[in-house]
Amino acid sequence: MKFKEPIYVTQPLMPPLEDLFKELELVWENKILTNGALKHQTLEARLAEYLKSPYLSLFNNGTIGLMTAIKALELTGEVITTPFTFPATPHMLSWNQITPVFCDIDPTSMNIDPKKIEEKITSKTTAILGVHVYGIPCAVEEIEKIAKKHNLKVIYDAAHAFGVEIGNRGIGTFGDCSMFSFHATKLFHTAEGGALTCNTPELKAQIDLLKNFGIQNEDEVSYIGLNGKLNEIQAALGLVNLKRVSEEWSKRKEIAKTYKDILGTIPGITIPELPAHVKPSMQYMVIRIDQNVFGRSRNTVHMSMKEQNVNTRKYFFPLCSNYPCYAHLPSSEKSLLPEANKASEEVLCLPFYSGLGIENTIRIAEMIASMRA
Numbered sequence: 001m002k003f004k005e006p007i008y009v010t011q012p013l014m015p016p017l018e019d020l021f022k023e024l025e026l027v028w029e030n031k032i033l034t035n036g037a038l039k040h041q042t043l044e045a046r047l048a049e050y051l052k053s054p055y056l057s058l059f060n061n062g063t064i065g066l067m068t069a070i071k072a073l074e075l076t077g078e079v080i081t082t083p084f085t086f087p088a089t090p091h092m093l094s095w096n097q098i099t100p101v102f103c104d105i106d107p108t109s110m111n112i113d114p115k116k117i118e119e120k121i122t123s124k125t126t127a128i129l130g131v132h133v134y135g136i137p138c139a140v141e142e143i144e145k146i147a148k149k150h151n152l153k154v155i156y157d158a159a160h161a162f163g164v165e166i167g168n169r170g171i172g173t174f175g176d177c178s179m180f181s182f183h184a185t186k187l188f189h190t191a192e193g194g195a196l197t198c199n200t201p202e203l204k205a206q207i208d209l210l211k212n213f214g215i216q217n218e219d220e221v222s223y224i225g226l227n228g229k230l231n232e233i234q235a236a237l238g239l240v241n242l243k244r245v246s247e248e249w250s251k252r253k254e255i256a257k258t259y260k261d262i263l264g265t266i267p268g269i270t271i272p273e274l275p276a277h278v279k280p281s282m283q284y285m286v287i288r289i290d291q292n293v294f295g296r297s298r299n300t301v302h303m304s305m306k307e308q309n310v311n312t313r314k315y316f317f318p319l320c321s322n323y324p325c326y327a328h329l330p331s332s333e334k335s336l337l338p339e340a341n342k343a344s345e346e347v348l349c350l351p352f353y354s355g356l357g358i359e360n361t362i363r364i365a366e367m368i369a370s371m372r373a
């Protein structure tokens with residue numbers, strides 16, 4: 001039976017208002033609302049610890065963080081990346097006058113395929129930009145080897161990978177720099193926000209300069225920077241949410257298990273699996289629908305669920321390489337990106353947040369299972 005109220009793909013973590021008010025008392029007293037004040041400093045320190053990263057810089061959103069990382073690493077020319085991502089990833093390369101070179105994905109992880117990276121390297125290549133899509137880690141070791149061999153930088157778009165660990169190591173410690181998103185739709189959020197993590201104090205200093213207009217001190221502006229600062233009110237929201245993120249993660253784990261128990265055995269539906277040594281992000285609940293086996297296409301399931309008042313999302317369709325602004329690139333040729341084009345036609349993100357509850361999860365999973373033709 002159709003849901004009476006619309007069900008969304010996600011709903012943000014909403015802490016009790018009184019907790020937020022309490023966290024804001026000092027901000028009101030001090031009257032310092034932004035520019036790296038107390039809440040900002042505290043959240044940076046707590047997140048660095050939570051993400052097991054030596055250096056972390058907060059941002060007003062992940063996109064501006066990525067823009068800044070590309071500048072801080074002085075990338076130019078061409079950067080090899082995945083087309084199976086949110087528009088922010090290739091767009092930030094373009095905004096830095098860099099040509100994105102799309103590389104096909106691995107069919108299992110849905111991340112950039114390390115076996116296909118080297119053939120894309122030219123004299124103009126300066127970096128590899130991987131995306132840990134749905135929080136599934138990229139092949140970080142293979143990518144590091146390729147980067148070392150060809151003297152390339154590595155950036156990770158870890159927008160979906162909050163709290164992901166590979167054998168106890170924070171995902172943000174791989175590569176030169178990683179970007180996290182704290183958008184309202186993320187497991188941990190500051191309404192809008194994000195962070196860059198890196199491994200050296202020099203790079204953090206450079207990132208912090210660039211995110212504050214390049215202002216060195218009252219008398220010097222050393223770089224062409226931008227405004228990437230997170231304000232105190234959002235930092236306070238982050239501090240409150242950080243206390244609740246583990247609980248949200250555990251509840252989502254139960255919901256994920258419920259989905260898997262029902263949908264994991266349905267022919268034509270695949271749910272990505274993570275290796276045992278990886279701590280998952282619990283950011284998205286993604287399934288792949290093979291129309292030939294399931295008997296219905298992803299688009300049909302998406303539309304049918306909408307009729308039931310359930311909003312699933314086709315993250316990531318359309319594929320970035322098929323956007324009009326990128327389709328002309330030689331690397332966008334469909335025959336070069338068969339796995340990415342296939343994934344983009346098959347993936348469906350299901351409602352996934354603690355407030356959904358187990359009962360609704362069962363109902364949604366059974367609705368999908370019953371659509372098999």
Ligand code: T4K
Pocket residue numbers: 008009010011012061062063064085086088089131157159160180181182183184185193194311313315
């Ligand atoms: N790289 C990657 C790989 C990314 O996925 C993203 C962002 C970025 C970079 C950029 O990071 P940020 O600059 O955003 O920090 C959403 C988010 O806006 C976006 O942050 C996210 N990825 C992307 C995957 O999803 P939409 O257009 O799907 O959002 P929207 O508004 O349709 O929200 C989805 C559902 O969530 C709504 O149907 C209802 C619910 N919702 C949404 C908001 C904003 C709420 O319940 N409350 C809310 O406040 O892009």
